[in-house]
Amino acid sequence: MKNIVLLGATGSIGESCLNVLRQNISNFNLFGIAFGSNISQAKRISQEFQPEHIFTGKTVNPDDLIELQSVSNVLTSEEDLKQLIQNSQVDIVISAISGFEGLLASYFAIESGKTILVANKESIVAAGDILMPLAKNKNALIIPIDSEHNAIHQCLGNKKNLKEVSKVVITASGGPFRETPFNELKNVSLQDALNHPTWSMGSKITIDSATLVNKCLELIEANYLFDIPESQIDIVVHPQSIIHSMVTYIDGSTIAQLSNPNMEVPIANALGIEARLPIQFEELNFSELNLSFEPIPVGRERIFEIAREVCNLKGNSGVIMNAANEVAVNAFLNKKILFSEIYDVIERTFAHFQCSKLSTIEDVFDYDKQARIHAEKVIKSVH
Structure with missing residues (x-):
């Protein structure tokens, strides 16, 4: 059982990650999530998965905060986020945060030598000169989960x-x-x-x-x-x-x-790391494919x-x-x-x-x- 921290849990990629976790619930535990302003979705996730920790950098209505706290430990500061990501119990950090906003979380994960699944391409683009040498120094494993780079990852193979x-x-x-x-x-x-x-x-x-x-x-x-x-x-x-x-x-x-086109495919591949995970998917009908470039x-x-x-x-x-x-x-x-x-x-x-x-x-x-x-x-x- 691997402990997961899912950053950007309420977004579209976050939802795809949750669908993969639902189909492989015996392999993974959602240890913590981070979300922005979608409080209703955060509530649904907390009720279903009951993560130990929930981080939000936004101001939360007191009634909503009480409801979240009834299930999880609610975190709000930058130091809280760092401690959540770098918690020794955490095996995998998934960065599904959109834009430059996801950089700090990626940095925290790499700094602590975690396995990080990255959909947040902006952090690599903006800070590649810092993050890539740091990952090598800390033995952090970076696996892309956007479809294109995960495809390259698969095509290159283990060698x-x-x-x-x-x-x-x-x-x-x-x-x-x-x-x-x-x-x-x-x-x-x-x-x-x-x-x-x-x-x-x-x-x-x-x-x-x-x-x-x-x-x-x-x-x-x-x-x-x-x-x-x-x-x-x-x-x-x-x-x-x-x-x-x-x-x-x-x-x-x-x-x-x-x-x-289905984000669950690259996410499942990345989460499996060395072994492929089973998910429900729509098979390709090769007799009807008409591919153009x-x-x-x-x-x-x-x-x-x-x-x-x-x-x-x-x-x-x-x-x-x-x-x-x-x-x-x-x-x-x-x-x-x-x-x-x-x-x-x-x-x-x-x-x-x-x-x-x-x-x-x-x-x-x-x-x-x-x-x-x-x-x-x-x-x-x-x-």
């Missing part, structure tokens, strides 16, 4: 001999605007941007998918997680979202990971150039790109900028900063703050 790898291909659904000419993206509505063709996700990652910035972040994350040069990572549009990534080896063999849509080249610059520059470049994107997406969600202006905010913010080395986790937070301030200035200048 992970990068000398045998010729190329890694990350697939993209293309989002709802893959056939929309770039000069027409300024007319995109918020409702259209939130209507993803194949995946049901939170609003931030749905917009990232629509802009294809999500694939830029995934390229950077793959560069860090697998130590693969960006020159050996390709992005290809695959509208069916059946093949999640592929690895081509130096002998010409290409291994792909396929499944119907396309290049990245015209007009999005510059954003991918910036992502490849991040891979090569390292240092503070990832935290700046990520912060600019988060500010821009939030501005679009609040109807302050046009969809197409998300790209402008990222490019202009990124161009403003010189590349600098990251020495501590505090450096990451400092550059994140600086980049957000400048991105807000850019937003004011475009309107």
Whole structure:
């Protein structure tokens, strides 16, 4: 029986994690959860799984707090979160928190040498220079649970001999605007941007998918997680979202990971670590499959150039790109900028900063703050 701490338990990825745990209840104990503002979902989780500890960084209504405390120990401070994650009884930490907000929890888990399952790509993008050496030093095992990187993880196998790898291909659904000419993206509505063709996700990652910035972040994350040069990572549009990534080896063999779009598949694979876990899933009907592939849509080249610059520059470049994107997406969600202006905010913010080395986790937070301030200035200048 392994003890799990699930961060971001009330989100869409958190719910997929809970579904995997439900189907393997004899193998795992939900020791603790962390959530943001979805108190009703937190109550349901606490009643069903009865975790020993519940963390929330938000202000909770006193009546709700009493109800949670009747089941679990409720934690609220940053030090509480650190102690929960680094508790000696905890075997696996799952980071399903969206955005840069998940960085500190990832840092706490890696610092204590835990096995961490990461859906929070932003923490790797922003702080890869800090987290990856720390993981090596602390013998922390990082296993990705977003579908693309878990697919790479599976295709590489246990040997992970990068000398045998010729190329890694990350697939993209293309989002709802893959056939929309770039000069027409300024007319995109918020409702259209939130209507993803194949995946049901939170609003931030749905917009990232629509802009294809999500694939830029995934390229950077793959560069860090697998130590693969960006020159050996390709992005290809695959509208069916059946093949999640592929690895081509130096002998010409290409291994792909396929499944119907379902986050429970990579989560189950990661939770199993060395043995696959059984879950309910929709089988692929190969006789009806019609798989197609396309290049990245015209007009999005510059954003991918910036992502490849991040891979090569390292240092503070990832935290700046990520912060600019988060500010821009939030501005679009609040109807302050046009969809197409998300790209402008990222490019202009990124161009403003010189590349600098990251020495501590505090450096990451400092550059994140600086980049957000400048991105807000850019937003004011475009309107």
